[in-house]
Amino acid sequence: MEAVEWIGTLPFAVAIRRSALLYLFVNAxxxxxxxxxxxAILPLDLRLIGFFGKVPVxxxxxxxxxxxxxxxxxxxxxxxxxxxVRPLEYAGNAAFLTKITLLVLGIVNAVLLHLTPQWRAVVKGGPLSWRVRLSALISMAVWTGAVLAGRWIGFLSE
Structure with a gap:
């Protein structure tokens, strides 16, 4: 927890906390x-699961x-x-922890997909395999969940 607390003392953290305008711009x-x-992800995922078939992957x-x-x-x-700005509060927020978990899962899913021969084949005009389609479905669920969890953060901090 010391490391989390230390994050709140960093110069940019102090500056954002002190300036409503800076906080507004960072938030935006x-x-x-x-x-x-x-x-970017949702249209690609939709294409990978079979929508917009005329658009080449x-x-x-x-x-x-x-x-x-x-x-x-x-x-x-x-x-x-x-x-x-509030590291201790966020570190204990279930929605924030869910968002971070989903963020990591989304990144891991994308990296693993991009390392597969199925991905290399599909970006060369090859067929969409079940592996690519499954990864796209997982991606849609994970990234949508991350957005929802992000919105949920504010409701749990009040």
Whole structure:
């Protein structure tokens, strides 16, 4: 818990806590980052499970994967900044812990998928395997759950 408490003493944490305007911008950046993640992952997942069959995965897969990865990195950075404002409170918040767990699961799912020969085949125009489709279904559930858990955080902190 000392490490968690220490996070709240970092200069950027103090600055965000002291400035409502800075908090507003960091919070907005976090929301926009989440928008990038969901806006890239959900269309890709829908395509991978069989919707929008005329759209080639070889065309959109690499692009949307990179966009989602960028959004995840930005969301982690901005989320850490928001966490630093009240680290002890968030560390004990069940919704926050659920969100972090789902975030890790979503990242692991994506990394594991991208390491498979099935993914390499589909982005080269090959068929959609059950492994790719299953990963897309898991992804949709996990990332939607992470967004819901994120919204739930505020309700448990009041």
């Amino acid at each position: 950046a976090h929301i926009l980052s989440i928008g990038i993640v969901v806006g 070889a065309t959109i897969g690499p692009y949307l994967s990179r966009a989602a990865a960028t959004g995840v990195i930005l969301a982690i950075v901005t989320g850490f900044c928001l966490f630093s």
